[in-house]
Amino acid sequence: MADTLLVEEIPEKPVSGFVDFAKRFVRNRAALIGFIITVVLVIVAVFAPVIAPYDPYDANMPMSLTKPTAQHWLGCDELGRDILSRIIYGARISLRVGVEAVALALSVGIVLGALAGYFGGRLDLIIMRLMDIMLAFPSILLAIAFMAVLGRGIENAIIAIGIVSIPEYARIVRGSVLSVKENDYVTAARAIGNSDAAIIFRHILPNVMAPIVVRATLGISSAILDTAALGFLGLGVSPPTAEWGTMLGAGRGYVWDAPHLLTFPGLAITVTVLAFNLMGDGLRDALDPHLR
Amino acid sequence: MGRYILKRLLLLIPVLLGVLVVVFIVLRCFTTDPAAMMLGQHASTQQVEALRVKLGLNKPLYVQFGTYLWQILHGDFGRSLMTKTPVLHEIGIRFPATIELALFAITLATIFGIVMGVVAAVKRNTIWDYFTMVGALLGVSMPIYWLGLLLIILFAVMLGWLPASGRIDIGLEPAHVTGLYLLDSIITKNWASFISALKHIILPGIALASYSTAIIARMTRSTMLEVLPQDYIRTARAKGLKESTVIYKHTLRNSLIPVVTVIGLQMGALLGGAVLTETVFSWPGLGSRVVEAILAADYPMVQGSVIVIAVIFVIVNLIVDIIYSFLDPRIHYS
Numbered sequence: 149m150a151d152t153l154l155v156e157e158i159p160e161k162p163v164s165g166f167v168d169f170a171k172r173f174v175r176n177r178a179a180l181i182g183f184i185i186t187v188v189l190v191i192v193a194v195f196a197p198v199i200a201p202y203d204p205y206d207a208n209m210p211m212s213l214t215k216p217t218a219q220h221w222l223g224c225d226e227l228g229r230d231i232l233s234r235i236i237y238g239a240r241i242s243l244r245v246g247v248e249a250v251a252l253a254l255s256v257g258i259v260l261g262a263l264a265g266y267f268g269g270r271l272d273l274i275i276m277r278l279m280d281i282m283l284a285f286p287s288i289l290l291a292i293a294f295m296a297v298l299g300r301g302i303e304n305a306i307i308a309i310g311i312v313s314i315p316e317y318a319r320i321v322r323g324s325v326l327s328v329k330e331n332d333y334v335t336a337a338r339a340i341g342n343s344d345a346a347i348i349f350r351h352i353l354p355n356v357m358a359p360i361v362v363r364a365t366l367g368i369s370s371a372i373l374d375t376a377a378l379g380f381l382g383l384g385v386s387p388p389t390a391e392w393g394t395m396l397g398a399g400r401g402y403v404w405d406a407p408h409l410l411t412f413p414g415l416a417i418t419v420t421v422l423a424f425n426l427m428g429d430g431l432r433d434a435l436d437p438h439l440r
Numbered sequence: 441m442g443r444y445i446l447k448r449l450l451l452l453i454p455v456l457l458g459v460l461v462v463v464f465i466v467l468r469c470f471t472t473d474p475a476a477m478m479l480g481q482h483a484s485t486q487q488v489e490a491l492r493v494k495l496g497l498n499k500p501l502y503v504q505f506g507t508y509l510w511q512i513l514h515g516d517f518g519r520s521l522m523t524k525t526p527v528l529h530e531i532g533i534r535f536p537a538t539i540e541l542a543l544f545a546i547t548l549a550t551i552f553g554i555v556m557g558v559v560a561a562v563k564r565n566t567i568w569d570y571f572t573m574v575g576a577l578l579g580v581s582m583p584i585y586w587l588g589l590l591l592i593i594l595f596a597v598m599l600g601w602l603p604a605s606g607r608i609d610i611g612l613e614p615a616h617v618t619g620l621y622l623l624d625s626i627i628t629k630n631w632a633s634f635i636s637a638l639k640h641i642i643l644p645g646i647a648l649a650s651y652s653t654a655i656i657a658r659m660t661r662s663t664m665l666e667v668l669p670q671d672y673i674r675t676a677r678a679k680g681l682k683e684s685t686v687i688y689k690h691t692l693r694n695s696l697i698p699v700v701t702v703i704g705l706q707m708g709a710l711l712g713g714a715v716l717t718e719t720v721f722s723w724p725g726l727g728s729r730v731v732e733a734i735l736a737a738d739y740p741m742v743q744g745s746v747i748v749i750a751v752i753f754v755i756v757n758l759i760v761d762i763i764y765s766f767l768d769p770r771i772h773y774s
Binding site: 277278280281282284285286287288289292293294296297369373376377380381382383393396400403404407410411414417418421422425426 | 454455456458459462466467577578580581582583585586589590592593597604708709711712713715716719720730731734735737742746749750753754
């Protein structure tokens with residue numbers, strides 16, 4: 149009996165951190181659904197020219213404001229363009245802006261947050277006061293102002309949304325760096341003569357990635373929402389580019405005659421944002437239960 | 441406590457100065473020439489140059505900044521380039537509409553968010569919990585302007601129950617007391633105005649509140665779940681208190697601190713959300729005016745509104761910090 153117990157207590161093989169994480173993530177059904185939707189969206193975006201039934205820019209005035217039919221599953225917009233095809237192509241813009249804006253915010257935010265947290269003192273004060281100033285504006289308002297200054301376009305939307313998200317990442321990274329920089333392994337790394345840069349990038353940052361990854365995943369969903377909001381206000385990508393928010397903005401004038409112009413692009417935004425939120429929540433639970 | 445508040449108020453000064461610098465730099469250095477914008481495409485170079493001189497746009501930037509700072513510190517935000525009226529006057533007219541919408545939305549969000557959170561926590565892992573949390577997840581994932589449009593389609597276009605735009609029926613504006621129509625109509629006992637104002641604010645209020653309701657519900661649920669297994673809750677039950685007393689007086693009260701933080705942060709988010717909601721519902725507030733002003737390169741108006749919004753945002757955060765100490769006597773500020 150005692151022997152059996154002993155055998156049961158010792159795992160056959162030590163489980164690696166990643167395997168353990170993957171198991172916990174997959175067990176979370178909501179997170180898995182979010183992940184599957186995201187994969188499908190990426191496939192749709194990559195293979196848009198193959199999947200889309202029509203050319204998303206092909207105007208066909210006789211079909212203007214057509215309701216959903218067997219030929220046009222989601223109907224046609226004010227210029228007779230196929231809404232389904234435009235939504236499929238729109239996935240490219242939303243995912244691209246979402247990922248690239250977060251990448252921009254992350255790269256600047258990580259550097260600023262790590263510098264502030266690691267060196268402390270006056271540098272910390274200056275960086276964090278700058279971040280406070282940026283946080284004094286509602287982010288969408290600041291993004292709108294940047295777009296007004298930079299002009300419309302995908303690259304500008306990425307820059308505007310990326311810049312306004314920097315303070316969030318800088319704060320998270322600073323907090324995490326502060327919490328680990330007094331650990332023994334950091335002191336040891338310093339004692340054997342590592343440079344500050346090596347300590348920050350090789351020893352500290354890899355150990356504070358969990359909250360950053362979680363925040364970045366959730367950040368993609370807010371970047372997608374912001375992109376669509378800019379498009380809706382007429383400040384996003386330039387027409388006729390198929391972008392979900394811009395489609396909603398253009399459809400606003402037809403709320404009485406053709407509500408389907410508004411229903412489907414909004415649904416596309418919601419499903420995409422929902423997928424990233426589910427995935428972000430799942431990652432948070434799998435990576436760091438204390439963050440709940 | 442008094443010292444803490446004073447310290448926080450003093451710390452506001454560098455942040456607000458920074459806000460002024462950021463707004464100035466962003467608007468003056470990178471944008472198209474406002475003189476050219478105002479005069480349109482057909483204006484001659486001489487005309488544009490004359491207007492630049494008149495507006496002081498030909499002077500060096502530091503001189504422009506000095507003048508701008510001096511004027512703002514004296515409460516002079518300039519005149520709107522579009523309407524030619526003083527910016528502060530326009531903000532005064534537009535602002536009560538935004539505040540009324542934001543207060544209405546935060547009230548809805550707080551009530552529904554806390555109730556949803558409590559129900560989900562108390563009935564954990566039941567259909568109620570799943571239903572509420574799926575609703576909350578949708579609330580954070582749905583663009584508020586899209587929800588606004590769906591509400592218009594359903595309640596204004598299809599059912600015809602509620603108006604799709606505006607703040608009140610023309611001619612029913614109550615006598616001016618605070619500028620908040622709902623409050624003013626109650627004060628002046630003008631019930632026709634009250635009903636009209638209420639009908640107009642319901643849809644934009646729900647749209648604006650959706651995101652915050654979801655965030656508050658999620659936060660309430662998770663903090664309630666942390667408090668419910670505590671020993672003092674078991675003690676409260678053991679001594680025979682009614683379940684409602686245990687939930688509301690013992691559990692909820694001790695779960696409120698993080699919830700209040702979130703509610704405070706949501707006030708700021710609502711100011712940002714107001715920009716979108718006001719545009720969808722043609723709500724005559726500051727948010728929709730900022731968008732118009734940005735699109736028309738009306739710098740004085742953008743400058744003034746953005747500064748006012750930022751100041752309120754920062755002050756709301758300070759008030760939230762102070763409210764904590766009332767809710768939790770363990771928090772002491774130094």
